[in-house]
Amino acid sequence: MARVSLSRYLIEQQREHGRIDADLRLLIEVVARACKRIAIAIGKGELGGVLGSAGSENVQGEVQKKLDVLSNEILLEANEWGGHLAAMASEEMDHPHPIPNRFPKGEYLLVFDPLDGSSNIDVNVSVGTIFSVLRCPEGTVDPTEEAFLQPGSKQVAAGYAVYGPTTLLALTLGDGVAIFTLDREQGSFVLTSENLSIPADASEFAINMSNQRHWEAPMQRYVADLLAGAEGPRGKNFNMRWVASMVADVHRILTRGGVFIYPIDARIAKQGGKLRLLYEANPMAFIVEQAGGAATTGTERILDLQPTSLHQRVPVVLGAKNEVAKVAEYYREA
Incomplete structure (x- = not known):
């Protein structure tokens, strides 16, 4: 059976199931590409000169790691020009990030934690990226903070990447959860499990x-x-x-x-x-x-x-x- 890439999975969700539109599909693909770039930077570690403190603090007053700053920049740059977003918001920034006027705007809002668990970076323990997609409120041309203040039930997609022994992408489009594994040789995320189910009881x-x-x-x-x-x-x-x-x-x-x-x-x-x-x-x-x-x-x-x-x-x-x-x-x- 042929492996299903993230791109094919998303196209099938759009074409056969009607769960997403073309803009949301392309948006998720862009986020996934950004996660691949972050995975490469993390994989280089000390060789890439990306470990240690950046010498700055984020809006929460937390000391930023170099990879916090780099991951944030990667996600911003990757998502600015595609035409799928109205604005972005990041845990690392005080205010929403508007789409530059030279680029077209879309109907979605992207929210992300560019590098979750960054205190583990320097000791080579798994870290990750978390993201959420919302619809921009209708009639909003230049989204402010208010546009992002929507209940979690309004999310149209969400996911996270884990940068560990393998790089994984978990994704939900509001109809179950699928896991994709990064094939480093091919450079693409490949579907490795879907319809995940958490047992109701725990030990x-x-x-x-x-x-x-x-x-x-x-x-x-x-x-x-x-x-x-x-x-x-x-x-x-x-x-x-x-x-x-x-x-x-x-x-x-x-x-x-x-x-x-x-x-x-x-x-x-x-x-x-x-x-x-x-x-x-x-x-x-x-x-x-x-x-x-x-x-x-x-x-x-x-x-x-x-x-x-x-x-x-x-x-x-x-x-x-x-x-x-x-x-x-x-x-x-x-």
Whole structure:
């Protein structure tokens, strides 16, 4: 059987299933090409002079790595001129990035975290790119921040790339999740699995245990019950895994199950959480739900949240449907 390239997959989604139009298809292909360029830069590592700090901070006050800046520039440059976008927004920039006037504009908005998990770059651990596509509000000629403030349920596509031993692209167009593997010799993404399904129950969880003392009471109780194992109230043993790269942790859940948790804690309560709603929580929640999982803040479905600012942060619990429901139960009881 012939291998199905990303381009062929997208054309079939457009032509045979009518799920996307030509502009969205071309937009996703451009994002995928940008991810290939980022993968090449990461693969060179020290040889490419791209490791270490860039000596600057992003809008969140986080020190930027050289690859943060490079990845952001790659995605901006690749997507500016195609005519598919009205504007872009990045975790690394204070304000939306308008399409230069010399280029045609399209009807879509692109939101991205150019390099998720960048603290892992210098130690050669998997990192990734997360992206989300929204429709530009009708009648909007020059999109401002307001145009991007749409609930996650309005996403028309979302995906992430994992730059690990192999480079993978996970993609949803709103009808299931497909995984593509980068064939380095051919230079193209090839479909390697589709219709992914996250088991409803889990025995593995991902959380940063070093923050435990700062968590709210419901999360303290929930994790304590997991750690109690077969002798505790849950009646079974759980394993913990934590990569500190959201794309790697979520990809593990997408492929073998589990639950990912980044709860609010006392130190970040004022900012609302750690992970960004538009750049991380919404696209990952969309992907996970399309694979049969669930995503919540602990009290609300993530995809129902109405964003209030471009860089809004939220608590995140996503993965196995029954385990996510169990976390929500702990919060309701509290």
